[in-house]
Amino acid sequence: MVKAVVGEEARLTSAEDRLSRSAIPAEVGLVIGKLSSVLDRGFVFDLIATPSNDAGEPACSVLETRDDKRKPSKSKSQSSELSSLSIDCDWVAEHARQVSRMLLGGVKVVGIYVWASDSAFKNSTMILCQAIKAVSDAIRHLDPALDEALLIHICYSPRRYIHLLRL
Numbered sequence: 001m002v003k004a005v006v007g008e009e010a011r012l013t014s015a016e017d018r019l020s021r022s023a024i025p026a027e028v029g030l031v032i033g034k035l036s037s038v039l040d041r042g043f044v045f046d047l048i049a050t051p052s053n054d055a056g057e058p059a060c061s062v063l064e065t066r067d068d069k070r071k072p073s074k075s076k077s078q079s080s081e082l083s084s085l086s087i088d089c090d091w092v093a094e095h096a097r098q099v100s101r102m103l104l105g106g107v108k109v110v111g112i113y114v115w116a117s118d119s120a121f122k123n124s125t126m127i128l129c130q131a132i133k134a135v136s137d138a139i140r141h142l143d144p145a146l147d148e149a150l151l152i153h154i155c156y157s158p159r160r161y162i163h164l165l166r167l
Contacts, residue, residue, distance in 0.1 A: 002035050002148060007044040015047040019115045020156065027115040028060035028087055028131065030096055031150050032103065035110050042150055047113050050095045059088045059095070062120050085116055085124035093134035100139045109139050111150030118155050 019027060029049040035042045050059040065082040092112065100109045112135055114121060114128065121128075128151060136149050 002042040005042040031111040083120040089134040093138040096135040097138040113152040
């Protein structure tokens with residue numbers, strides 16, 4: 001079981017800069033790297049954004065849930081707690097399938113990353129589980145022994161990385 005994840009700083013900084021400059025509220029993409037159960041480490045080489053689907057819709061978006069029971073005097077920060085993510089799991093899985101076919105030399109799709117606010121991430125447990133499962137199922141044919149995958153949350157407020165494992 002992987003206990004620590006090490007990232008290629010130059011590539012991750014580049015991806016983080018691209019995300020922060022884009023001003024998009026949410027993005028999902030693939031984590032490219034290697035998982036080593038012998039070393040109990042995961043190595044992340046790059047983050048690849050999942051492109052828009054054939055209809056031109058983004059693979060990930062933020063849904064704002066409206067609660068009419070709340071008083072209109074509530075602050076904006078409290079209303080943002082009602083946001084959650086919408087992820088096109090089938091499209092992300094198809095992207096993982098295509099990318100995994102192109103990778104060589106033991107480098108693999110090892111999971112997904114999500115760029116979103118902390119509250120949207122916390123309110124989206126079910127869709128995140130569905131997305132990571134869809135990606136795992138899509139790439140399992142290349143590595144039948146696959147028993148874990150990374151889910152990396154890149155939070156933009158406050159700015160931090162959090163990695164979670166699925167067994």
